[in-house]
Amino acid sequence: MIIPETKYAKSGDVNIAYQCIGKGTLDLICVMGWVSNVELLWEEPTVSSFLNRLATFTRLIIFDKRGTGLSDRVPQMPTLELRMDDVRAVMDAVGSPKAALLGISEGGSMCALFAATYPERTAALILCSTFAKRIWDVEYPWAPMPEERKKFFDAIIEGWGGVVDIDTIAPSMSNDERFKKWWATYLRRSASPGDALSLARMNTEIDIRNILPSIHVPTLVIHRKGDLDANIEEARYIAGKIPGSRLVECEGDDHIPWVGKTDPILDEIEVFLTGTLNQSDLERVLTTVLFTDVVGSTRKALELGDARWHHLLESHNVMIRKELARFRGREIKTTGDGFFATFDGPARGIRCACAIANAVRQLGIEVRLGLHTGECEIVGDDLGGIAVHTGARVMSHADAGEVLVSATVKDLVAGSGIQFENKGKHELKGVPGEWELYAVVQ
Numbered sequence: 001m002i003i004p005e006t007k008y009a010k011s012g013d014v015n016i017a018y019q020c021i022g023k024g025t026l027d028l029i030c031v032m033g034w035v036s037n038v039e040l041l042w043e044e045p046t047v048s049s050f051l052n053r054l055a056t057f058t059r060l061i062i063f064d065k066r067g068t069g070l071s072d073r074v075p076q077m078p079t080l081e082l083r084m085d086d087v088r089a090v091m092d093a094v095g096s097p098k099a100a101l102l103g104i105s106e107g108g109s110m111c112a113l114f115a116a117t118y119p120e121r122t123a124a125l126i127l128c129s130t131f132a133k134r135i136w137d138v139e140y141p142w143a144p145m146p147e148e149r150k151k152f153f154d155a156i157i158e159g160w161g162g163v164v165d166i167d168t169i170a171p172s173m174s175n176d177e178r179f180k181k182w183w184a185t186y187l188r189r190s191a192s193p194g195d196a197l198s199l200a201r202m203n204t205e206i207d208i209r210n211i212l213p214s215i216h217v218p219t220l221v222i223h224r225k226g227d228l229d230a231n232i233e234e235a236r237y238i239a240g241k242i243p244g245s246r247l248v249e250c251e252g253d254d255h256i257p258w259v260g261k262t263d264p265i266l267d268e269i270e271v272f273l274t275g276t277l278n279q280s281d282l283e284r285v286l287t288t289v290l291f292t293d294v295v296g297s298t299r300k301a302l303e304l305g306d307a308r309w310h311h312l313l314e315s316h317n318v319m320i321r322k323e324l325a326r327f328r329g330r331e332i333k334t335t336g337d338g339f340f341a342t343f344d345g346p347a348r349g350i351r352c353a354c355a356i357a358n359a360v361r362q363l364g365i366e367v368r369l370g371l372h373t374g375e376c377e378i379v380g381d382d383l384g385g386i387a388v389h390t391g392a393r394v395m396s397h398a399d400a401g402e403v404l405v406s407a408t409v410k411d412l413v414a415g416s417g418i419q420f421e422n423k424g425k426h427e428l429k430g431v432p433g434e435w436e437l438y439a440v441v442q
Helices: 043-052 078-094 106-117 145-159 177-190 193-204 210-215 232-241 263-275 299-305 304-324 344-363 388-394 406-412
Strands: 007-011 016-021 027-031 059-063 099-106 121-128 219-224 246-250 283-294 329-337 338-343 367-379 382-384 404-405 420-427 433-439
Touching: 007 078, 016 078, 027 043, 027 078, 043 059, 043 263, 043 388, 059 078, 078 106, 099 106, 106 121, 106 210, 121 263, 121 338, 145 193, 177 283, 177 388, 177 406, 219 232, 219 263, 232 246, 246 263, 283 299, 283 304, 283 344, 283 388, 299 304, 304 329, 304 338, 304 344, 304 406, 329 406, 338 388, 338 406, 344 367, 344 404, 344 406, 344 433, 367 388, 367 406, 388 404, 388 433, 404 406, 406 433
Parallel strands: 027 059, 027 099, 099 121, 121 219, 219 246, 367 404
Antiparallel strands: 007 016, 016 059, 283 338, 283 367, 329 338, 367 382, 404 433, 420 433
């Protein structure tokens, strides 16, 4: 996968990092919540799949708010007003006189204010997992109590650099070690501990209730019914205050929209912005996906130190790429200390996975590997769809040095001479049903 080029827009004296992807006739500015890093977003398959789908029917523009990610650090956290300046600066930089705005979580608060203030530059407004106020009062009883926010602040102070708040933000992924590792890295590289805390405290002071009736652009409010971070009643309140807005309630309890069942959210956004649901631009192909992950990488990195760990990781990457080339595998992308690759045949994928497991063992490390065969969506240089998620989940169940495959893969290589050990039925997070998994006997 090729990460879109990161460019910079000037907002006053501050440099704002942004990216563009897609060739749709409608510009869509996506404003992430809390903190972000526009380059690390693409390293997580669930996020890249979500963004690539948006880019099939829009020209998608993402950016890091000042003080976060690849944008300039600032001496004090910006107000919503300054953040609106950053949106206008990015729009000017990409030559967009008017754009739809998609605000996620706290990003929705700023988008709502922008739409009310600059209707001439706002084609439409989409508020996803958004709140109007971030602290409880008697007229807005769905927001967190002060002690709940303090608990969140304490989690930042004590745990920044690790996995923070995932049980609330993405409960469906709370047991997925690969995702948790990416999430910790994403947060760490999106903001310093002090900046993350300052932003969280500033977000707690947000209150856009009074401006909601002043929004006069087409508006979609979309929210999951079981959202553990922003109560569904908040979406109902917001939709009730914005004239002519449409409320869509989706199933699920994840707060961030790119995990869990994402298609219902993406379908609603596409219909809202284009009037139709047309996925004909998505090319689909049957392929075998392989995911790899270094076992105990955090412990190993601490043992070796940064320099030696990065040298070891580079040697690991060279070995894996050598085996991929030998077995005609195609590298899609690296995911932290793992690989996502595809093969035109499952037997070739299995043999490559076994070769990788044996090769990297020479470096004193073990990897876990998972394979699945299914129909994938090709969007540009990336792959998406349930088959990709299934392959990643299969890998997460593998032991050190183990090559684990789905029953689909096992059935497709009948007669190849490859032997398997039945590992029983498993639930794969975010994938419907129970799945029979098999370990390759090496």
